Amino acid sequence: MKKIALFFLAATVSLGALAAPETYAIDGSHTFPRFEYSHFGYSTQVSRFDKTSGTIVLDRAARTGSVNVTIDTTSVNTGFPLFNEHIQGEDFLDTKKFPTITFKSTKLNFAGDKPGSVDGDLTIKGVSKPVRLEVTSFHCMPHPLLKKDACGANAVAKIKRSEFNAGKHAPYVGDEVTLTIAVEAVKQ
Structure with missing residues (x-):
């Protein structure tokens, strides 16, 4: 009887360890938020931000977690330096007063065993609004070069x-x- 009790105790401890939240640091060299908008109806312009940081916490067993992203607005990249300055001006991002855009999750919504969407507060120019990010793809595996989970x-x-x-x-x-965030993050 003692052996059975010890087995169940060991199994419970092992399952608890599997359900622990995991923290991932955003990889700034592989994370690029993009934004798209109509330019006078002529074309859809696509630009991006080159500097992003933050953390993602996942507890896949409990289907919970959090996302905190900080985007450096001075890193806006339209492909044209003069237009970068224009976008950073007071009429648009006003990067002198507001050097970052932030997204802080309030809830991860799972679809099966993967996040399907993330609800949170997006803050641009000091204005916070609730936003839902729809997750269009999600994949975790050992990173082949870093030898860590990602x-x-x-x-x-x-x-x-x-x-x-x-x-x-x-x-x-x-x-x-349209905001599109391509993100990669490495387990800490």
Whole structure:
């Protein structure tokens, strides 16, 4: 009887260890938030931010976790230096007053055994709004070069830039912006 009790105790401890939350640091060299908008109806412009940091915490057994992302707004990359300066100006990102954009999750929503969406607060120019990021892909595995566990995902949301005090030239320059975040993170 003692052996059976010890077996169940050991199994319970082992299962508890498997259910522990895991923390991942965002890999800034493989994480690039992008934004897309209509430019006078002529084309869809796509730009990105080159500097992103943060953490992702996952407890896949409990289907919970958190996401905290910080984007350096001075790293905006439109592909054209003069336009980078324009986007950083007061009418749009106002990077002198607001050098970061943040996303802080309030809830991870799982679809089966993987995150399907992330609810949270997006803060741009000091204005916070609830946003749902739809996770379009999610994959975890041992990183072949770093020899550590890593996870990657793509997430998408649509926002209106006018709701964040960045609506200059709307509606000619599209008010609706599609945010796409390609993220990779390494287990700590």
